[in-house]
Amino acid sequence: MKNFLRIIFGVSFKNTEQFKGTSQFIVVANHNSHLDTMSILSALPITMLTKVHPIAAGDYFGKNIITQFLTEFFVNTLLISRQKDKTKINAIDSIDQLIKEGKSILIFPEGSRGEAEIIQEFKNGAAILLKNNPTVPLIPIFIKGMGKALPKGDPFLVPMECQLTIGKPVIIENINSKEIIEITEIIKHSILNLKE
Amino acid sequence: MRKLSFILIYIKLSLMNPSPQQATGRDSLADYLTPEVVSVLGCIFALLTFLTIIFYGIKIIKGESKLLSELISRTLSWWVMILIFTLVIFINREVATIGIALLSLIAFRELSSNLNLRNTDRRSLLWCYIAIPFQFMAAYTQYYSFFVIFIPVIMYLFLTLRTVSSGDVQNITRSLGMIHWSVMLTVFSFSHLAYILSLPPKEGFTAGNGGMILFIVLITEVNDVYQFTCGKLFGKNKIIPTVSPNKTIEGFVGGLILTTITGYFLNFLLPVNTDKTIILTILLCVVGFGGDITLSAVKREHKIKDMGTSIPGHGGMMDRLDSLAFTTIAFFYLMRYWSFA
Numbered sequence: 001m002k003n004f005l006r007i008i009f010g011v012s013f014k015n016t017e018q019f020k021g022t023s024q025f026i027v028v029a030n031h032n033s034h035l036d037t038m039s040i041l042s043a044l045p046i047t048m049l050t051k052v053h054p055i056a057a058g059d060y061f062g063k064n065i066i067t068q069f070l071t072e073f074f075v076n077t078l079l080i081s082r083q084k085d086k087t088k089i090n091a092i093d094s095i096d097q098l099i100k101e102g103k104s105i106l107i108f109p110e111g112s113r114g115e116a117e118i119i120q121e122f123k124n125g126a127a128i129l130l131k132n133n134p135t136v137p138l139i140p141i142f143i144k145g146m147g148k149a150l151p152k153g154d155p156f157l158v159p160m161e162c163q164l165t166i167g168k169p170v171i172i173e174n175i176n177s178k179e180i181i182e183i184t185e186i187i188k189h190s191i192l193n194l195k196e
Numbered sequence: 197m198r199k200l201s202f203i204l205i206y207i208k209l210s211l212m213n214p215s216p217q218q219a220t221g222r223d224s225l226a227d228y229l230t231p232e233v234v235s236v237l238g239c240i241f242a243l244l245t246f247l248t249i250i251f252y253g254i255k256i257i258k259g260e261s262k263l264l265s266e267l268i269s270r271t272l273s274w275w276v277m278i279l280i281f282t283l284v285i286f287i288n289r290e291v292a293t294i295g296i297a298l299l300s301l302i303a304f305r306e307l308s309s310n311l312n313l314r315n316t317d318r319r320s321l322l323w324c325y326i327a328i329p330f331q332f333m334a335a336y337t338q339y340y341s342f343f344v345i346f347i348p349v350i351m352y353l354f355l356t357l358r359t360v361s362s363g364d365v366q367n368i369t370r371s372l373g374m375i376h377w378s379v380m381l382t383v384f385s386f387s388h389l390a391y392i393l394s395l396p397p398k399e400g401f402t403a404g405n406g407g408m409i410l411f412i413v414l415i416t417e418v419n420d421v422y423q424f425t426c427g428k429l430f431g432k433n434k435i436i437p438t439v440s441p442n443k444t445i446e447g448f449v450g451g452l453i454l455t456t457i458t459g460y461f462l463n464f465l466l467p468v469n470t471d472k473t474i475i476l477t478i479l480l481c482v483v484g485f486g487g488d489i490t491l492s493a494v495k496r497e498h499k500i501k502d503m504g505t506s507i508p509g510h511g512g513m514m515d516r517l518d519s520l521a522f523t524t525i526a527f528f529y530l531m532r533y534w535s536f537a
Contacts, residue, residue: 007298010305012505151315158318159301159325161309161504 002042009149010161011039018139018166019045024104025169027052027139028126028187030119031108032147035157037075039164040106040141053078053098054106078105092128099133109187113152119192127183130175137169138187142194165194228286228406232464236410240278247271277516281413285393286406289336293390297332299513300386301325303521306504306512307378310494316364317371320355324379327351331383335390343391347384352376382514385521388528395536398467407465408531414462415477416484416523419455423485426450440492443485452481467535476530480523487522491515 005011019025029040037054044052054077061071061079071077078098080091095105107129109122130138145162170190172183229237251268258264284295308321327347334343359372389412393405427447435443459477463470491514495503504512514521 007302010302010309010504145309148309148315148318151318154318156319156322158321159305161306163505 005039005042009035009157009159011035012161012163013039013043014163014165016043016166018168019043019048022137022139022169024051024099024102025137025139026099026104026126026129026133027106027141028109028191029106029141030143030191031110031113032143033113033150033152035146035150035162036108036143037106039143039146039162041075043164043166048104050076051102052076052104052106055080055095055108057112092125095125095129096132099129099136105129109184113147115147115152122184122188124180124184126187127180130172130183130187131178131180134175135171137171138190139169140167140187140190140194141165142167142191144195167191167194228288228404230402230404230407232403233286233406233410236407236414236462236465237282240414244271244275244278248275285409289393292393293332293336296386296390297328299517300332300383301328302504302513303386303517304328304378304382306514307382308375310498310500310503311374311378312498313374314364314367314371316362317359317375319362320359320371320375323355323358324351324375324383327379328383331387332390335387336394338391338394338396343387347379351379355379381521385525386517388524392524392528392531398535401467403465403467408467408527411459411462411465412480412523412527413520415455415459415480416520418458419451419481419484420488420519422454423447423451423488426454436489439489439496443489443492448485451485452478455481466531468531472534476527479526479530483522483526484519487519490522491518 002013006013027040029036037056041049041052041054054075056071056077056079061067061077068079072079078095080094095107098105107126109126110120111123112120126138130136142165143162144165145160148158149160149162150157167190172178172186175183248268248271251264251271255264255268285292304324308324313321331343331346333339334346355376356372359368359375389409392408392412395405395408397404423443424447427442427444427450430446430450431442431444433445434441435445435448456474456477459473459480460470463473466473466476468476491503495501502511503514
């Protein structure tokens with residue numbers, strides 16, 4: 001899968017060795033395309049693959065039973081509800097529980113794919129999770145070019161050069177004394193720093 | 197690693213039970229590795245081994261230096277490139293055709309990603325990728341009349357219509373030109389390598405089609421190296437400073453002379469006599485230089501240093517193959533006119 005992505009679609013992986021030595025982590029990345037999830041998962045070491053759960057929107061992937069089955073079975077996805085009602089708290093709780101069980105998660109703080117190559121406002125979910133689990137390291141990933149290979153609302157995949165830069169695992173110090181918004185800012189900076 | 201083991205198993209199988217086609221001596225490993233090809237490949241490997249030993253020797257005696265470590269990493273990547281080239285081209289015709297098709301796909305992807313095309317051009321680009329297997333199938337099956345017109349005529353009309361029907365008129369002339377030019381430069385030109393490999397055997401010509409491929413690739417790369425070296429040693433007068441400040445008249449002329457001498461000694465790889473080989477080599481030098489500066493100009497316009505990251509230490513595929521994209525076409529049609537028409 002990794003070689004397939006690399007040769008046909010021109011995805012280049014930088015610093016994949018960062019995953020080694022950490023058993024549990026929260027991966028945060030910017031989000032432009034469906035290809036993001038697949039390429040991040042293929043950058044992981046194979047033994048990790050069953051332990052990592054990408055978080056995805058339930059209203060998009062859970063639309064019918066087939067897509068729900070595909071995403072949950074093959075990609076190990078945890079579907080959450082995006083609506084801003086009571087269930088939102090449940091969504092965070094259910095992710096929280098996964099982390100408590102020792103699983104790793106992959107989350108896109110932007111919440112949605114948005115326009116190609118534009119980074120949107122970050123949501124607070126990842127920060128809340130980090131605050132609840134201060135020992136779990138954060139791995140930032142910056143993705144470049146995927147928005148052109150498979151943008152939102154286009155069914156066809158066109159090979160384009162993309163780059164996946166994986167950052168060093170970060171453990172934010174004094175996380176309990178920081179505000180949620182501050183932590184979100186830190187996450188955003190750690191991703192943007194990889195842009196160079 | 198998996199790929200390598202696959203290739204090894206393939207070699208094993210094809211040696212164990214030769215198919216009837218291989219028995220006629222058309223597609224087998226032994227057929228492409230004629231004595232001529234083996235001797236030239238042997239020389240290349242000997243030279244590389246010699247250089248590797250020299251560089252490592254200097255490293256052990258004199259210790260590390262910046263120039264030396266760069267030379268060593270360059271030599272090592274040459275090793276990798278030549279080994280992959282030998283494996284892909286000389287195993288058999290199927291592997292070689294697929295390998296060259298993949299190469300042109302990567303080259304096209306690098307080029308089209310760097311040209312800042314509009315988002316509405318994506319469908320046209322998709323059709324370019326769909327065209328690659330057809331072009332290489334035509335090369336593989338020796339369907340000459342289709343091979344020659346498919347991209348220059350059929351895809352030219354089709355891509356134009358597809359781009360226009362996207363309905364976006366902003367910068368459309370630019371996109372029309374760029375898309376078709378990229379396909380011509382990468383897919384059309386590299387497919388000639390596959391076609392050369394599939395040419396029917398010629399009476400009294402023993403080096404085989406692999407010999408011609410080796411000749412063209414070797415002359416093109418050697419010309420680059422000679423031009424670079426001569427330019428570094430004697431270079432004073434710049435040819436076109438606005439495009440590439442490293443290209444000098446001295447480098448060009450020195451490269452031309454040295455490459456022609458090399459070509460003269462490699463005459464046995466071609467089915468033509470010495471005079472024609474010299475004319476051909478001079479033509480290849482000039483055309484290869486053209487390819488080199490064309491891609492330099494494109495990179496300069498888009499303010500990028502390398503086209504991609506596919507070859508570690510050498511930049512992208514298109515940075516290495518810029519001259520080859522031009523020389524294959526010149527070589528193929530001149531060769532066809534002289535000996536295969």
